[in-house]
Amino acid sequence: MPLADVNGVNLFYEKTGSGYPVIFCHEFAGDYRSWDLQVGHFSRLYEVITYCARGYPPSDIPKSVTSYGQEQSVDDLKGLMKFLSIDKAHIVGLSMGGNVALNFGIANPDMASSLVIAGTGTGSDDPLIFRERVLAMADGMRENGMDFMSSYVSGPARVQLENKSPKEYELFRNQFMEHSAEGSANTFEGVLSKRPPIFELERKLRSIEIPTLIMTGDEDDPCINPSLFMKQHIATSGLAVFPRSGHAINLEEPDLFNRVISEFLGLVQQGRWETRDFGEGTGSLT
Numbered sequence: 001m002p003l004a005d006v007n008g009v010n011l012f013y014e015k016t017g018s019g020y021p022v023i024f025c026h027e028f029a030g031d032y033r034s035w036d037l038q039v040g041h042f043s044r045l046y047e048v049i050t051y052c053a054r055g056y057p058p059s060d061i062p063k064s065v066t067s068y069g070q071e072q073s074v075d076d077l078k079g080l081m082k083f084l085s086i087d088k089a090h091i092v093g094l095s096m097g098g099n100v101a102l103n104f105g106i107a108n109p110d111m112a113s114s115l116v117i118a119g120t121g122t123g124s125d126d127p128l129i130f131r132e133r134v135l136a137m138a139d140g141m142r143e144n145g146m147d148f149m150s151s152y153v154s155g156p157a158r159v160q161l162e163n164k165s166p167k168e169y170e171l172f173r174n175q176f177m178e179h180s181a182e183g184s185a186n187t188f189e190g191v192l193s194k195r196p197p198i199f200e201l202e203r204k205l206r207s208i209e210i211p212t213l214i215m216t217g218d219e220d221d222p223c224i225n226p227s228l229f230m231k232q233h234i235a236t237s238g239l240a241v242f243p244r245s246g247h248a249i250n251l252e253e254p255d256l257f258n259r260v261i262s263e264f265l266g267l268v269q270q271g272r273w274e275t276r277d278f279g280e281g282t283g284s285l286t
Helices: 032-042 070-083 096-107 127-149 159-164 166-177 181-192 202-206 221-233 254-269
Strands: 003-006 009-016 020-025 046-051 089-094 112-118 212-217 237-242
Touching (some): 003 070, 020 032, 020 070, 020 096, 032 166, 032 254, 070 096, 070 181, 089 254, 096 112, 096 181, 159 166, 202 221, 212 254, 221 237, 237 254
Parallel strands (some): 020 046, 112 212, 212 237
Antiparallel strands (some): 009 046
16 A cells, blocks of 8 residues: 655555656545546546545544644645655645645645646635534534534535436445544544635735636535636636536536646646736726
């Protein structure tokens, strides 16, 4: 079993294919297996790295909540790249992993060739209520295990996967229920409850010069406004909105997801993904 000794914990990872490295960062309800539909596609041209964040078996599960955090997640990705002797890579993240990708690009711009930020920004519209809910769910997992989260993947931004692909949904749900309740609770409390809302990152977003692709489903309500905000403030970004899609767009629409990212990476590799041209006029009045 491949394990990387990173910042005092062992992180499980897999490498597939050869070529320029592309690293996939998973969402809270997923793990390295959530990217299987991407691994098969991108490993034809790239070296694909997937991994489990701390708290997600077979990676280590630190017992203290203080061992978890947004900055720690970013530092873990940096440590994993150093362990694998990767100087620079394309970074792809969904949801929690999208926050990792975004903040990795802000903190380590010289290590990211591009950023793909998908389904990112949940909790930004109403951070106080979001934090209360996250902490309550963390307590519920500690008291009742993962059974407490049985309805988590049936919400208004999750039902789309169930409707489009019942078998893929069942696999996703079963894998989620296999997660460590302790690791998941610590992740909720240490990472999700404390990460800053996207709307508080305007200055940092404006500093990004890395080619960036923002992706969201048009029925993933908590991520729509944050996605638009990122698009407005990252001059090197593009925005792809998936119609009739929820949160797990990589599983709901794998062909479209893969194709859009493939085209983006191709343009980046060719040096053809440029900074936005704002023009010289005052804008349209119609």
